[in-house]
Amino acid sequence: MKKKSQSKAAVTRRSFSAGLGAAGIVAGAAPFNVVRAQGAALKVGVLLPRSGYQASIGQDCQRGVDISAGILKDLGLPPLQIMNADTETNVDVARSRAEKLIGEGAQLLIGAFDSGQTTAIAQVAEQKGIPLVINIAAAPPITEQGYKFVFRNFPTGPMILRDAFLNQKEVFQITGSAPKTAVMLHVNDTYGTSIQKGMAAMFPKFDMPYKILQEIAYDPTARDLSVEIAKAKATGAEALIAVSRLNDAILLTRELVKQRWTPMAVLSIGPGWYEDQYLKTLGKLSDGPISLVPWYDPNKKLSKSLEAALAKAHPGVSMSTNHVYTFEALLVAADAYKRAGSADPKALADAIRTTNITNNVSPGPGIMFDAKGQNDKLKGSAIQNRGGKLVTLAPREAANAKPEWPLKPYDKRG
Amino acid sequence: MPLDVYLNVAVSGVLTGLVYGLMALGLSVIFGVVRVVNFAHGEMMTVAMYIAVTLFSTLHLDPLVMLIPIAMVLFAFGYVLQAGLINPFITRPEHSQFLLLVAIAIIIVNGLLIVFGPSSQNVQVTYAFDSFQFGRLIIDATKAYAAVAAVAVSAALFIFFRSTMLGTSIRACADNYTGALVVGLNVKRLYALTFALGAACVGAAGPMLLLIFDVTPAAGPAYTLLAFVIVITGGLGSMPGALVGGVLIGLTEAMAGLVFTPSAKSMFAFAILVLVLLFRPQGIMGKRAA
Numbered sequence: 071m072k073k074k075s076q077s078k079a080a081v082t083r084r085s086f087s088a089g090l091g092a093a094g095i096v097a098g099a100a101p102f103n104v105v106r107a108q109g110a111a112l113k114v115g116v117l118l119p120r121s122g123y124q125a126s127i128g129q130d131c132q133r134g135v136d137i138s139a140g141i142l143k144d145l146g147l148p149p150l151q152i153m154n155a156d157t158e159t160n161v162d163v164a165r166s167r168a169e170k171l172i173g174e175g176a177q178l179l180i181g182a183f184d185s186g187q188t189t190a191i192a193q194v195a196e197q198k199g200i201p202l203v204i205n206i207a208a209a210p211p212i213t214e215q216g217y218k219f220v221f222r223n224f225p226t227g228p229m230i231l232r233d234a235f236l237n238q239k240e241v242f243q244i245t246g247s248a249p250k251t252a253v254m255l256h257v258n259d260t261y262g263t264s265i266q267k268g269m270a271a272m273f274p275k276f277d278m279p280y281k282i283l284q285e286i287a288y289d290p291t292a293r294d295l296s297v298e299i300a301k302a303k304a305t306g307a308e309a310l311i312a313v314s315r316l317n318d319a320i321l322l323t324r325e326l327v328k329q330r331w332t333p334m335a336v337l338s339i340g341p342g343w344y345e346d347q348y349l350k351t352l353g354k355l356s357d358g359p360i361s362l363v364p365w366y367d368p369n370k371k372l373s374k375s376l377e378a379a380l381a382k383a384h385p386g387v388s389m390s391t392n393h394v395y396t397f398e399a400l401l402v403a404a405d406a407y408k409r410a411g412s413a414d415p416k417a418l419a420d421a422i423r424t425t426n427i428t429n430n431v432s433p434g435p436g437i438m439f440d441a442k443g444q445n446d447k448l449k450g451s452a453i454q455n456r457g458g459k460l461v462t463l464a465p466r467e468a469a470n471a472k473p474e475w476p477l478k479p480y481d482k483r484g
Numbered sequence: 485m486p487l488d489v490y491l492n493v494a495v496s497g498v499l500t501g502l503v504y505g506l507m508a509l510g511l512s513v514i515f516g517v518v519r520v521v522n523f524a525h526g527e528m529m530t531v532a533m534y535i536a537v538t539l540f541s542t543l544h545l546d547p548l549v550m551l552i553p554i555a556m557v558l559f560a561f562g563y564v565l566q567a568g569l570i571n572p573f574i575t576r577p578e579h580s581q582f583l584l585l586v587a588i589a590i591i592i593v594n595g596l597l598i599v600f601g602p603s604s605q606n607v608q609v610t611y612a613f614d615s616f617q618f619g620r621l622i623i624d625a626t627k628a629y630a631a632v633a634a635v636a637v638s639a640a641l642f643i644f645f646r647s648t649m650l651g652t653s654i655r656a657c658a659d660n661y662t663g664a665l666v667v668g669l670n671v672k673r674l675y676a677l678t679f680a681l682g683a684a685c686v687g688a689a690g691p692m693l694l695l696i697f698d699v700t701p702a703a704g705p706a707y708t709l710l711a712f713v714i715v716i717t718g719g720l721g722s723m724p725g726a727l728v729g730g731v732l733i734g735l736t737e738a739m740a741g742l743v744f745t746p747s748a749k750s751m752f753a754f755a756i757l758v759l760v761l762l763f764r765p766q767g768i769m770g771k772r773a774a
Contacts, residue, residue, distance in 0.1 A: 074594055122602075123600075123602065123702070125601075125602045126601075126602065126603050129701050138564050195580065200665075258747045285744070286746060287745060287746065287747045288746040289746070289749070289750070291706070292746070293696075293697040293698075293703075293706075293751075294500060294696065294697060295746075295748055296493070296496050296624065296738075297493055297496070297497075297737075297741035297742050297749070298741065298746045299487075299739050300489055300492055300493050300496075301485075301741070301746070303489075304485050304489045316604075317604050317698060320606075321698075324612070324613065327613040328614075328615045328622070328624050328625075329492075329615070329622055330615065330617070330622060347603070353609070355613070371501065422544065422665070441584055
């Protein structure tokens with residue numbers, strides 16, 4: 071009883087007044103913090119697969135982050151404080167890292183190259199009310215959930231396929247020749263299978279000049295692709311359509327050479343055939359394949375700045391999708407922060423929703439988002455390997471070279 | 485499909501299978517004598533492959549030329565590993581041996597990851613893209629060279645075990661452990677020597693496989709599994725069985741890919757394994773347990 075009375079007595083008029091005063095100071099400081107945030111750097115959490123089997127891609131995306139600061143400054147945009155996180159190529163880790171970044175004060179998130187990891191991060195971002203700007207992830211459902219804080223400046227799978235068909239037709243039109251038959255080789259992972267299914271569904275709508283004689287699926291971890299090429303060659307197809315990754319693209323090319331088969335064209339939908347390691351490993355044998363991929367417009371002014379910055383920071387590294395779309399995600403963040411005039415997440419999300427950046431790098435009219443948070447104005451490109459470099463063939467407005475057609479025979483390359 | 489396509493694929497499968505056979509031969513030799521299942525077998529081969537990659541990238545030394553020196557390095561590694569680490573586990577329960585060798589495998593994979601990174605690596609020898617054409621038959625030159633080397637190394641190993649005193653002593657240890665002790669053989673040393681010979685087999689197979697496949701640190705476990713499938717199919721402990729198993733698995737993978745779908749190659753290899761386990765549990769060339 072005595073203790074209880076003491077406890078009651080502890081709340082005196084004096085201590086109550088002191089508490090009230092402290093509360094007043096805290097309340098008074100809160101708006102001051104928001105005002106101060108306007109002058110400070112925006113805290114951006116960048117989630118990428120920096121280890122695990124996608125490590126090399128995550129590290130390549132990081133190059134886009136590394137070269138961004140100077141360019142954003144030149145554009146008159148506010149500084150960004152980058153908070154790096156590794157998703158370890160794991161969906162669960164991606165989710166927990168996103169939560170951790172937000173807990174540590176990240177005011178906006180960027181990531182994460184892979185659709186599965188990005189889906190997990192998007193759920194966290196939406197739940198916590200922190201904007202997420204996706205750099206690379208093509209799965210359509212991510213922007214079909216009605217999320218208010220998730221934005222994607224990267225084409226969805228169907229957009230990539232649509233542009234792949236349109237750009238092929240443009241290349242055929244420029245060259246005045248087209249294959250009448252094709253054989254499709256694709257990895258049987260999530261990406262390869264979704265492209266194969268998407269192609270089957272969309273192919274009839276585009277009135278393509280060729281018919282697909284056979285679809286051959288293979289394991290992405292396959293060590294030897296000699297059977298696959300033997301089977302593809304036996305179809306007698308004029309063109310080879312490939313949906314592959316880097317290692318298998320190299321293996322497929324080796325087998326094409328060894329089995330003495332040069333198709334009229336190698337048309338790749340996806341990574342592998344244009345990557346630096348492919349070019350370096352195969353030398354002259356890497357010339358010729360046409361990749362139908364999300365790329366950049368080499369004729370845009372900002373593309374040249376980005377290329378110069380990359381060449382300076384990472385000599386010998388060719389600019390690619392990974393650098394471009396990671397940089398553009400940061401561009402969106404800095405632009406929104408400038409227009410919002412605040413680091414308040416809701417104000418940032420509202421600013422991103424009204425983005426209209428025309429001085430950008432990717433092909434198309436610029437960066438702008440529809441009601442779902444998707445940049446539906448983006449265009450894919452047709453690029454070709456040429457002497458260890460990459461040139462853009464289509465779309466016409468982003469082209470900087472004419473196609474070399476048909477593929478030069480592998481046994482006549484010196 | 486034209487007949488020559490089947491022939492081309494079959495030849496390719498047999499050639500690859502011979503190199504697989506040499507890799508599995510090491511596993512079979514170790515188990516046949518030491519009675520320890522080497523769960524780090526594939527990982528040891530990736531070590532050999534990375535040595536070959538390093539020698540090629542720094543000194544431009546052809547993997548086939550470096551085959552014997554690399555096999556010797558792996559021989560020494562195998563000897564030290566067995567004498568220093570595995571020997572105390574010979575008399576311990578099998579699960580202890582299993583955990584030890586799995587731990588060694590994990591250490592190798594992660595060590596390679598730290599040193600070489602996760603990206604795949606290969607060698608670009610001058611004949612990397614060569615092939616021989618006989619009418620409509622096209623033979624991959626690198627596979628042909630690797631298969632010839634695999635046959636030569638296997639033959640040397642057979643001769644060693646059949647025609648030398650040391651080889652006979654090792655076989656004596658395998659046949660009768662107590663008898664070998666009674667006649668005064670240094671069984672511990674012979675065990676270490678056998679493990680070293682098994683390691684030398686993967687030391688020789690690694691550079692050959694590097695001509696056919698790229699190497700990544702993560703490739704090790706897949707090669708271990710492949711070696712197991714081959715030796716169980718051919719007969720665990722049987723040296724000719726390892727080669728027969730290798731050729732059978734190589735041929736099955738190739739033909740299954742051609743006739744059915746390439747993504748089902750491994751499925752058919754495992755189907756062969758299941759059939760062998762059902763109808764001939766000792767393996768094609770293995771001896772039935774008394």
